[in-house]
Amino acid sequence: LFSGEKQKDVVKDLTTKLKMSEATQRTLQVIAEGKRLNALPLILDRLNVLMLEAADVFPLKVDTAVSLSVDQREKIENKFSKLLGRKVQANYNMDEKLIGGVRVTAGNRTFDGSLSGWLSAVQEELVAN
16 A cells, blocks of 8 residues: 555654554564565464463464353463473464364364364365275
């Protein structure tokens, strides 16, 4: 929507109005100058992972078909904390395609306890036989 120069101006105005630190303002200016503002969500996700790793906390991505209660979330987090031997921080996302259950991604491993995952496994087994 904005030209490169206009993007830098908008970033400067926003960071000033939001009273962000000088370091944050400079970082966002560099990202704007490089015309990479569209990559900001990926940059923030990666920074979050690095901060969690530095604090010895393992990030989890939890996809659910329905909203979970606080108790259900605590059970998932406790289970994976024991499994991984570290504290965990879970990020919850709704995905109606799962039909039911949960799918948890921890690093490069995915634990699929969803109904759609089970149905896919059954389909693969039937096709293989």
